[in-house]
Amino acid sequence: MRVISRYLSGISIKNKIFISNILIIVISISILAIFANIVSQKAIIEKAVNNSSRELVLIDNNLQTLLFSVEDYSKILASDFRLQSVLYNDFLSKKMVDYKPVEGLNNLSMNKTLSETISNIVEPNTKIKAASILTASDQWVDVGFADNRFAARVFGSFNETSDRTLLPAWTGLIKFRFLYEGEDNVFAVSKTVIHKDTGKTIGRVFLYIKETVIASIYESEINYKGGEFYILDRNGKIISSRNKSNLYQDFKEVTSVSNPESFQENNNFIQGSGARKVLVSSHLFEPLHWSIVSVVPVDEITVERKEINQLIIRIGIVCLLVALAVSFRLSRSITRPIFQLSKTIRKIRTGELDIRSSYQSTDEIGYLSEGFNNLMDRIEVLMAENVEKQRTKAEIEFKLLQSQVKPHFLYNTVETIVSLIKLDMKTEAISAAKYMANFYKISLSKGHDMISIREEMLLTESYLEIQQLRYVEYMEYAMDIDEEIMPYSIPKLTLQPIVENAIYHGLKMNKEKGLLRITGRRCGEDVRIEIYDNGAGMDEIQTKAILKEVAGDGVGSGFGARSVHNRIVMLYGYKYGLEIESVLGVYTKVIIRLPLLVPQEG
Incomplete structure (x- = not known):
């Protein structure tokens, strides 16, 4: 230490400042590099964990959609009146004393009837590869070229008392043979057929889903x-x-x-x-x-972290070389202002972003100080704007994801279909199922956020048809959309939340049957869509609060409209969005204004 002290006392102050500056810069850059490396690695890992969790949740949702769809098909097939009639006749024939296996034209007729019944639920109409029917007389009927002998070895023979559960049952992954394609990996879903009048077990339904259908859900993720x-x-x-x-x-x-x-x-x-x-x-x-x-x-x-480290090293080397040249020649003249500025920077690095340099001068350091302050002011404004935009975007995207899947709507629709089937209203049940499939097909739309107005109207019409089956005593609806605006784009699921609010918070509140009307027109270079209902209406306070951060009396009734409005504003600017007109007890009209844009093909 004495040697070092004696050496330092023998050099000029300029060199002392120069050496000190170099040491400070080297140490600072090193600490920054280490800190940035640690923080970036942690942030990147956390980002990857969050991404993986979101991907798994999306896969889970898509798997559930597929599972419910296949199980619904098995239930629909098991309750089909033609299938039940053929299987029940076969069941009664087996009980006869002089029973003989069905042969010849009778067997061909039974196979034809069963094949026609199940042909609508297999490829190419659905993702189901093939379907098989096991009759009470141990005969197998298939669509999709399933190997019946192989199915008999895998699933055994008919047993009237073995499986009377009403729920579809999934097998694990099995190798299954098809007549013209050989063996493939499939999941089988079996459903016991219970005769709707006698309660007898008269057969079993088997649906086959290829493993590649399951894999296609996550291959793009x-x-x-x-x-x-x-x-x-x-x-x-x-x-x-x-x-x-x-x-x-x-x-x-x-x-x-x-x-x-x-x-x-x-x-x-x-x-x-x-x-x-x-x-x-x-x-x-x-x-x-x-x-x-x-x-x-x-x-x-962590590939990104390596790139960050390389950038930090390059920047550090450049800064060190510049510091060597500048510190040697200007150490005396800039010692004080640099100290003040570095002090400010150190405070900002610790998180005090409101700190600014107090040094004022007409020289270069003064100019640097002023520019630094202006830059920090701009950064602070941009950070605040970015935080707000990200918060709004996250809220809207989260609400959109909820709207795309809407499990309660799915359950209610399925219950409606089951009720219609129990009431022997099969035509209405089939219509409801088609409308539900159309609703989810368009709402998923291969992950696209923008669709045409024509698709949005079809989606909304499917939703309204299902709701009209459920609430026929509350509502009727009409749609009048100019063909001119049909090709233009609209954010997906823009109308459905507004229509849902109109039904649940407008029409259902009245005792008499109400009207919901949707109209669409072109206004100059804009699209104007109106959703009108003559339901409960709102007072002036509720109307003004519906699009604000806190929605009047009910968060549920305002959040959908507010989310749609914020999403349109974020995409197109404050010129567009929602306007609401309402008179308490008379009507409510929601006006949606959008630009004329053609959707891009994805």
């Missing part, structure tokens, strides 16, 4: 190179994967993940070391007790 999705059964066996050679194998043996038992709940963890370190995320698919698992190499996740 992979965001990282080298990442993989797996679906496991409750025993940890792989039942779906992009790599078909992994099917039927133990997940632990394929991936070397040591604790697959944790997949019985939603979980995220990192395992391994070096180049074999992976991020494992799991989500429990509760209806079938399957586990959806994503495995992503950590190296692929």
Whole structure:
């Protein structure tokens, strides 16, 4: 220490400042690089975990949609009157003393009737590969070229008392043979056919869904190179994967993940070391007790961090070289202002973003100080604007995701269909099912946020037709849309939340049957769509509050309209959005204004 002190005392102040500045800059850049490396790695890992969790939730939602769709088809098929009639006649024939297997023209007639019944629910009409019917006399009838002999070996013979559950039952992944395509990996869904009048078990329905249909749900969700999705059964066996050679194998043996038992709940963890370190995320698919698992190499996740580190090193080298030249020549003249400015910067680095440099001068340092203050002012404004935009965007996207899937609407519609079937209103039940399928087909729209006004009107019409079946005593509706505006674009699910509010908070509040009317016109370079109902209406306070942050008396009645309004404003500016006119007890009119834009093809 004495040697160092003696050496420092023998050099000029200029050199002392120069050396000190160099040391400070080197240390600062190093600390910043280390801190940035740690923070960036943590942020990138957290981002990857959140992305994986969202992907698994989306896959879960799509799997549930597929599961409910297939089960609904099995229920519809099992309750079809033609199928029940043929199976019941076969059942009665088997009970006769002189029973003989159905042969010749009678057998062909039965096969033809059953084939016509089930042909509408298999490819290409649905994602179901094939369907089979097992009669009480152990005869198999198929559509989709299922191998009946193979089905008989897999599922056995008819047993009247073996399975009387009303719920469809899923098998695990099995190899199944088709007549002209050979063996394929499928999931089978079986449904016992119970005669609606006698309660007798008269047959079984089997639907076959290829594993590739399940895999197609998540193949487009992979965001990282080298990442993989797996679906496991409750025993940890792989039942779906992009790599078909992994099917039927133990997940632990394929991936070397040591604790697959944790997949019985939603979980995220990192395992391994070096180049074999992976991020494992799991989500429990509760209806079938399957586990959806994503495995992503950590190296692929942290590619961004490597780029950040290289950028920090390059910037650090440039800053160090500049500091060497400037500090040596200007150390005496700029010591004080630089100290003040660096002090301000250190405070900002600690999070005090409202701190500004107090140094004022007409020289370059003064100009730098003023420019620095202006830059920080602008950054602070932009950060505030960005936070607000991100908050609004997240709220709108979350509400849109809810609107796309709407489980309560699905359950209510399915209950309506079941009720119509019980009332022997099969035509109405079929119509309701078609409208529900059309609603979800358009609302999903391959993930596109923008659709044509024609598609939006078809979606809204499907929704209204279903609601009219449920609330026929409350409402009737009319739609009058100019053909001229049909090709133009509209944010998906713009009308449905407004129409839903009109029904539940307008028409249903009245004792008499009401009218809901939708009209659409072109106004100059804009599109004007009006939703009118002669329901309960609103007073002036409710009308003004409906589009604000806090919605009057009911958050539910205002949030849908407010979300639609915010979404339109964010996309097109404050010139567009919603306007509301209402008179308490008389009517409510919601006016939607949009620009004339043609949707882009995705």
